[in-house]
Amino acid sequence: MKESATSIASAAITIFLTGCIIIAHDVSTGFRQSLAALTGHHWISVSVVAIVLFVLSLVLLLGSKNARKSLKVYDIKLWSTALMAVTLIMILGILAVLIARYLAD
Amino acid sequence: MLLVIGGIALVYERWIGHALIAIISLALMVYALTTGAILKGRIKKKSPGNVIKLHKRVGIYFGALILGSFIYGLWLRLENGESILASVHGKLGLIILLIGVLQVIPSLILKNRASYRILHKIMGYSLAPILIIDASWGLHNGVIAGTKNLVLFHSITGGLSALLLVWIIIEMLYPADRSLGRARIASYLTALLITAGCWIAGGYNYLTVYGSQVKPVILAGPHPWAHEVVMEAKEHIFVFLPIIAFALSITLFALDRDAFLGDAKSRRALTITACLALFMVLLMFLMGAVISNAGHTGAEA
Structure with missing residues (x-):
């Protein structure tokens, strides 16, 4: 299967964008409030955003041959490594922001 | 039956x-x-x-x-x-x-x-x-x-997901004719358990019980960092887990048997993804244990 890494690439993109949103909402109170206003709770909003981003990126990659080619979606090893790296970086980033905020308070 | x-x-x-x-x-x-x-x-x-x-x-x-x-x-x-x-x-x-x-x-x-x-x-x-x-x-x-049953359900599904991920890793490391089929079933079950048990049930508990009953106890207790750092991180880091589980399921579904058996690179890539999901489940367990302990300590204080 040439492009079996499509969903792994979508997951890596989703986790990167969701991670950035999480860090931004931990840093900015205004952004957190706007996320909370979206669904009633910031956690639900982040969950919904993650689902939407995953589905969107998956549909985009499945629908566009050029996007798959330019992102090298056929390389499953590359994307599984990227998924692992992005996830670990985002976990560390979120923890670092929360620890810094706790120590500052 | x-x-x-x-x-x-x-x-x-x-x-x-x-x-x-x-x-x-x-x-x-x-x-x-x-x-x-x-x-x-x-x-x-x-x-x-x-x-x-x-x-x-x-x-x-x-x-x-x-x-x-x-x-x-x-x-x-x-x-x-x-x-x-x-x-x-x-x-x-x-x-x-x-x-x-x-x-x-x-x-x-x-x-x-x-x-x-x-x-x-x-x-x-x-x-x-x-x-x-x-x-x-x-x-x-x-x-x-009874919300205690919900926390139990949340934990049990997390534990079962970890076992299923181990099963997937074993199938990847020791490929046989039927390995792909078995790994697919295990990955579908993992995605189902993580979504229904961990995400929906855990999220419901977090939104309805944790905020009003557990959080104030932890913040008033000797370990407020358990909420401020650990819980705040857990609730958001967790969102990555269902995405990884679904990506793993879809990839296994899309992979054909010949590519699976003949391409060691693909199997190694899937092993990395399954290991990442397993690491996330274990991290969630550890964080959950720290939060529960802080809740008990806070209630006793």
Whole structure:
């Protein structure tokens, strides 16, 4: 299967964008409030955003041959490594922001 | 099948046993729908094998579980002196049972099933949303009855997911003819458990109970960082886990057997993804344990 890494690439993109949103909402109170206003709770909003981003990126990659080619979606090893790296970086980033905020308070 | 239902009923006397049977029924329903779609050619399969036999067998198991689940629910209601038809959950359960009977019995009795096929298909597809609505309704009722059971359910599904991920890793490390099929099943179950048990049930508990009952206790106790850092991180880092589980399932679904057996690079990549998901589950367990401990310490202080 040439492009079996499509969903792994979508997951890596989703986790990167969701991670950035999480860090931004931990840093900015205004952004957190706007996320909370979206669904009633910031956690639900982040969950919904993650689902939407995953589905969107998956549909985009499945629908566009050029996007798959330019992102090298056929390389499953590359994307599984990227998924692992992005996830670990985002976990560390979120923890670092929360620890810094706790120590500052 | 009766032993499974009986065993669950004996271990869990309350709604959680009924819920466990419903979850197994949901998984069987998905399998029956998939085999039905393969039979009709909507899902392409290179080596279909004896799909009719499989579809029939899954249908019978599903019917048996639905019957068992209904009797179990009836027993629980009667224990409390309530009528089963007094609740929406009970009414939907009865409808599911009737559809289940109408699906299984004529398929086994009728010799010429051509005229029955359309009705069988309509009922099969309508069963899926009704069962999901009823299961969610039942879960909501059960949650209201006791939130501690919900935390237990959340943890059990997390534990089962970890076991399933280990199974996937083993299948990747020791590939055989049937490894891909088994890894696929394990990955679908992992995605289901992580979504239903960890994400939805855990999220419901977090939104309804944790914020009002546990969080104030932790913040007033000797370890406020358990909420400020650990819980705040856990609730958001967790969102990555279902995405990884779904990516793993979709990739295994898309991968063909030859590529799986012949391409060690693909297997290594899938092992990395499964290991990442397993690491996330274990991290969630560790964080959950720290939060629970801080809650207990806070309550004692």
